[in-house]
């Protein structure tokens with residue numbers, strides 16, 4: 001059975017109020033749609049942890065710094081609802097722009113520090129857009145738990161900081177990255193790749209795995225970067241926005257993996273920007 005599609009704040013509020021009165025717990029999975037198994041893994045986790053689950057689908061214009069990217073973003077609502085049917089979620093919340101940003105909307109949620117680096121440095125305003133919409137979704141759904149993928153690790157840390165700083169009583173749960181068989185992290189943007197570009201894109205994960213392994217053996221990222229970047233270029237990648245190792249919690253740049261760290265990359269393949277990150281084993 002497909003879940004009810006809720007389009008207004010008022011309908012959503014009526015639902016969540018009745019659930020709360022019945023003592024239920026609410027889990028929310030915020031998405032931009034074009035759902036794949038990565039999103040569905042968050043839904044499965046939400047079902048385990050909460051008695052009611054809301055999946056939100058909103059292609060948030062405020063987090064797109066590039067109008068073409070927003071225009072080209074895949075929109076597959078009917079198919080998404082079909083994919084969610086087997087999880088028996090309680091509501092699919094699909095607000096439109098006017099529900100989210102009514103006339104006169106003037107507030108911006110901005111998380112300092114964590115957003116200065118990585119995607120924040122390359123996509124002006126992106127994380128303000130994310131923090132603003134996610135704080136609204138937390139308040140609109142009054143969720144107890146919210147599920148985010150480690151695929152967007154910086155986003156996960158930004159959302160955690162925002163919820164803590166604004167005293168929003170939600171537990172942010174990070175979930176592991178789901179990958180295609182060849183290692184490419186699942187992403188709605190993969191749909192925009194031609195077959196040939198899609199096949200080449202798997203090299204990103206291969207190169208990241210090899211680099212992370214060497215970092216775990218004590219190598220410095222400065223000594224590995226040239227080889228990694230050359231391999232990416234040879235595989236057909238274009239611009240490399242970043243290939244960096246950073247600490248797990250504060251996203252501080254580090255050269256050697258002597259504390260919990262992750263390797264982060266953002267690279268362009270045939271006009272599509274792909275991001276990925278993996279844990280780096282701690283070097284002894």
Ligand code: AMP
Pocket residue numbers: 030031032033037038039041042147148149150151152175176177178179185186187188
């Ligand atoms: P998006 O629709 O791309 O905004 O993603 C919605 C949520 O799904 C975010 O929390 C993402 O981190 C998460 N997500 C996207 N891709 C994956 C993946 N491959 N594995 C796990 N979670 C993912």
